[in-house]
Amino acid sequence: MKKRLVFLAIGGLAAGLAMPAIAADSLTVVSWGGAYQDSVRKAFFEPFMKETGDKIVEEEFNGQIAKQRAMVESGNVTWDVVENDSQTVLAGCAEGILEKIDWDKLGLKRDQFISADASECVVPSILYGTVFAYDKSKFKEAPQTIKDFFDIEKFPGKRGLEKRPFVNLEWALIADGVDVKDVYNVLATPEGVDRAFKKLDTIKGNVVWWEAGAQPPQLLNDGQVTMSSAWNGRIYKAITEDKKPFAIMWDHAALDWQGWTIVKGSKKVDLAYKFMAFAGRPDRQADQTNYISYGPGNKEAIENTNPKIKPDLPTNPDNMKTGFIVDAKFWADNGDSLRERFNVWLAK
């Protein structure tokens, strides 16, 4: 009897010690910081925690694949769900650093999602545009085309560009006279890459390089740049909420998708599925459009999109007259070598 009591006591103690560990079982979800992180928090993280009682730990990143590679290689995977952009999804899926998605387990219909057939590893979340944004108060006449971005004399002031080759090389070629339809064919040749870098050379001394999506509105606001590449939702947010005198120039906007992925070796795959099923729901995706102007990845969410943001969506045909869709496969195949070359070019 006594022995049993001791046993129970120890058992109870052990259970007591183990309890907090179970309750603290949480999912680490990584997204893009700043205004975008606010939107995913409001549309997904907070409602998910409320509905299921599971805990989400947020982290932020700037889209780097390296950190995910390092985690998988070292076997120390601390990120469970990552919202990767298209090129990282494709490269990560081919390299086996992202889990393949079992759509039956997820309980969502794959054909409901835009671009879901592009990769076996992703539940698409949004469509976003990489655009040019400028400070209206700095120019008498509004810039109209990509050529104006590269014209420092006519539109004086520094330019902001993202510190990676992605989209910058495409734009450089377009500004240099390459037709949008041929951009990726030209960029696939060594001469095309040289040509793109040569065009970027013409403004290199006037570029402030940004790394996080929250920086372009900040740089514009500080007057550090007069025009910058940016993700359209961030600028929308700065214009509508912070009442900044910014505007988007939609000329040759680059349309791309991103989505939720599971890092291979995550210890919380089941919870990750639960979260991704939640984040893929049409009502949740429609709710996100109340906070930021990105197009939902789930087609069923489109009809419930906040009508106010519709003109500002990158998917609005008016905005995409000259725009192009990013070739995710090109970047998945060539990203490593172009990034290397870009970094060397930058440091010279």
Next chain:
Amino acid sequence: MRAAVLILPVFIFILVSFAVPVVLLLSRAVIDPSIAANLPKTVAALAEWDGKDLPPESAYAALVADLHDVQARNAAAFIGKRLNYEISGIRSRVITSARKAAAITAPPYKEQMIAADRMWGDRLIWAKIKQSGQVFTTFYLLRVLDIDRDVEGRLVPVSADQAIYRTLLWRTFSISLIVTLLTLILGYPVAYVLATTPPRISNLLLVLVLVPFWTSLLVRTTAWFVLLQDNGPINDFLAFVNLTEQPLHLIFSRFGTIVAMTHIQLPFTILPIYSVMKSISPSYMRAARSLGGGPFYSFFKVYFPLTLPGIGAGCLLTFILSLGYYITPALVGGPSDQMISGVIETTMNLENNWGKASALSAILLAATLVLFYVYNLFVGIDKVKLG
């Protein structure tokens, strides 16, 4: 013997927390078993290969056998990563090849591998596997000197769009040298004033030197970040007094980096010079003057040589600390002002290339030691005095 026991704790502490990690990290610059461990049969099969043509069928068979094991151990990523360093951009092709090779069970291996990916029909990748097949490698050290091996194994300069590290090394040393000279020119008179004014005033002045010295480097760098901005206080003032029409390009530039670094390093140069000056008796100068020496002659003949140990200590301290600067160039410098420490950081965190990062560290360490040796040869380290 008993004295040795007393220093034992600190000795063990330094060994465990400093010497061992440094050696372990630096060893990554020359030791990389990823190919030797994962493709042992292929490396053995390539030993006889002369590299003139594609390797024989036996090498392809060995590769397929190795890739079978690699798939079973889920280690394709390590080969992909290593070969991607050699031939930029082939990481995912190697990983995909490994997956496809796992399905190949019967000859002819050569045709099937080339069908899996045409890069196996090019002798470049085979040459690279052969070159990187040893545990001990010079690859990383050569790369950080902008040298590569071509398909024949000869040493050649890397292509112009990859060559950066010699520029980087030179940049690091030249920025450090400029900062050291500037701190000396600016700091020497300050140290002189501190050492020669009455204590009532000099104590106050010393506090003015010490307070920035005690302030965190990050705080001072951020302060410069604010000051140097296009519409920061400096540019606003210049515009206000109508000196400039366009804001000067101060931040994200070499100029900003050097100004901020000079400010941060000033106390490190001033304090050793000051404490040496403090120990020079004023009667030496008086004696020189009374013996007929002019003020400049007496200064350069008598006073200045006596301060040399302090100059040596201050400059050496500033120079070596400047070599390792990371935060300041990252915040107030542009991409072309990055120094070696910043690049070591991105090499580790973004490129995930620890071998190259270790090689860069090793080169920086070696170059510093060489400079130290040269300094010792000409000035003598025993002449250095901190007070």
